[in-house]
Amino acid sequence: MRSSAHCDRAAGTAYDVVIIGAGVMGASTAYWLKRIDSSLRIALIERDFSFSRASSSLSASSIRQQFSCPVNIALSQFGIAFLREASTHLSIEGEPVELGLTEPGYLYLANEAQSQALRETHAIQTRHGASVSLLDRGELKASYPWLYLDDIALGSLGLQGEGWFDGPALHQAFLRKALSLGVIKLQADVRTLHGEPGQSAGRRRLRSLVLDDGSEIRSDNYVCAAGAWSGALVRDLAIPLPIHPAARTVFVLSCPTELSDCPLLIDSSGFWLRPEGRFLIAGMPPRDEQHEPDLQADQLTGSRRTDPPLDPDYGALNEDQWARLAHRIPALSAMRIERAWAGYYEMNRFDHNAVIGPIEGFSNFYCLAGFSGHGMQHAPGAGLALSEWMLSGAPKTVDVRALGHERLVNETPLWELNVIG
Ligand SMILES: Cc1cc2nc3c(=O)[nH]c(=O)nc-3n(C[C@H](O)[C@H](O)[C@H](O)COP(=O)(O)OP(=O)(O)OC[C@H]3O[C@@H](n4cnc5c(N)ncnc54)[C@H](O)[C@@H]3O)c2cc1C
Numbered sequence: 001m002r003s004s005a006h007c008d009r010a011a012g013t014a015y016d017v018v019i020i021g022a023g024v025m026g027a028s029t030a031y032w033l034k035r036i037d038s039s040l041r042i043a044l045i046e047r048d049f050s051f052s053r054a055s056s057s058l059s060a061s062s063i064r065q066q067f068s069c070p071v072n073i074a075l076s077q078f079g080i081a082f083l084r085e086a087s088t089h090l091s092i093e094g095e096p097v098e099l100g101l102t103e104p105g106y107l108y109l110a111n112e113a114q115s116q117a118l119r120e121t122h123a124i125q126t127r128h129g130a131s132v133s134l135l136d137r138g139e140l141k142a143s144y145p146w147l148y149l150d151d152i153a154l155g156s157l158g159l160q161g162e163g164w165f166d167g168p169a170l171h172q173a174f175l176r177k178a179l180s181l182g183v184i185k186l187q188a189d190v191r192t193l194h195g196e197p198g199q200s201a202g203r204r205r206l207r208s209l210v211l212d213d214g215s216e217i218r219s220d221n222y223v224c225a226a227g228a229w230s231g232a233l234v235r236d237l238a239i240p241l242p243i244h245p246a247a248r249t250v251f252v253l254s255c256p257t258e259l260s261d262c263p264l265l266i267d268s269s270g271f272w273l274r275p276e277g278r279f280l281i282a283g284m285p286p287r288d289e290q291h292e293p294d295l296q297a298d299q300l301t302g303s304r305r306t307d308p309p310l311d312p313d314y315g316a317l318n319e320d321q322w323a324r325l326a327h328r329i330p331a332l333s334a335m336r337i338e339r340a341w342a343g344y345y346e347m348n349r350f351d352h353n354a355v356i357g358p359i360e361g362f363s364n365f366y367c368l369a370g371f372s373g374h375g376m377q378h379a380p381g382a383g384l385a386l387s388e389w390m391l392s393g394a395p396k397t398v399d400v401r402a403l404g405h406e407r408l409v410n411e412t413p414l415w416e417l418n419v420i421g
Pocket of ligand 1: 021045048051063
């Protein structure tokens with residue numbers, strides 16, 4: 001890169017950086033790279049600019065501080081500050097960026113057996129600056145009289161920086177802003193990644209990309225931001241990156257009784273639920289092998305499996321699950337399913353955490369993918385961290401090195417325990 005000693009620069013290439021995938025991760029990275037160095041020549045390649053199957057347009061778009069990994073807490077802290085000031089960063093010609101951010105908190109409910117784990121993650125969260133309070137059954141009853149709590153021992157409520165927002169609007173704002181700063185968008189499906197021939201292990205370079213029309217694109221540096229398709233994208237390069245689509249259904253429910261001050265609720269049985277306008281939206285825990293495929297089969301290599309269907313799985317809200325909802329919130333025994341949609345979690349089967357930074361063994365290939373269902377809130381900080389890593393050799397604003405690709409090569413997982421659904 002022109003301004004950086006840390007990214008590769010070769011003569012005669014069309015771009016300094018080519019980003020594969022223009023979802024929220026690709027768009028955020030393009031924006032931050034341009035913000036840091038406006039002279040960079042950046043192309044954003046996307047096969048479907050309607051984003052009909054992209055996680056970024058099918059997201060539940062909520063933000064929490066209640067993670068078990070400190071690096072995820074740090075990314076959420078950056079994320080909430082960015083969302084509150086979105087117009088300052090992303091407005092074009094003074095037009096405000098409306099994200100509808102609301103911060104009623106997440107409420108995790110734990111039964112007796114789960115309460116010790118809740119206390120332990122709470123200790124990590126508060127040590128790392130998250131404002132989270134543990135509530136006993138009496139306190140929960142007083143705040144949420146519509147909950148049935150006799151089998152609940154403890155709750156954990158985020159007091160600040162937790163809630164929900166318009167994720168697709170954030171995605172579009174990143175994209176529009178990046179384009180306004182001079183990023184080039186290319187509509188194409190990247191089919192093959194070519195390495196430089198005759199390279200020794202540990203010192204590899206990507207040479208070019210081949211697109212669906214057979215044309216070849218050369219750049220000095222490349223970013224994999226292909227979301228759930230990242231594992232498939234790199235499979236021919238034998239890079240350990242087990243990131244694959246895992247379909248999740250979101251149900252839109254109506255309830256005749258208002259649930260006052262309803263936060264984003266994570267039930268001890270595994271479902272989540274939160275208000276969305278005059279409705280509620282909810283997700284059920286994954287229910288069978290078809291929807292949560294074998295983790296061993298392609299643990300460390302790309303999979304050739306085709307994408308799972310994206311029709312909503314209405315069966316996920318079956319009789320048992322319905323009973324669990326009505327058990328916790330008796331008013332829901334009169335609920336109706338209004339509609340549902342499905343999207344892919346970009347599941348990193350290695351440890352349910354993102355992969356951010358240089359891809360091990362390559363000098364000009366980077367990754368920002370695998371957020372495993374919690375990436376919308378982390379996109380602002382993750383895109384900045386990757387951009388700093390590419391331009392300066394290390395992330396500066398949020399230290400995301402714990403999420404580096406190295407851990408997949410060394411087989412040292414960093415498990416995020418608070419993965420929802
Ligand atoms: C149902 C659901 C609920 C969620 N809830 C939350 C939540 O509450 N909070 C939260 O923070 N996150 C949530 N997420 C996760 C969040 O939406 C994702 O982490 C985030 O959107 C991932 O963005 P991405 O850019 O990596 O992937 P995507 O948005 O999928 O973008 C990847 C893009 O790459 C393109 N692409 C792939 N391969 C190629 C190729 N070969 N050539 C060209 N283009 C290619 C795709 O077309 C796609 O547009 C949820 C996700 C889902 C599905």
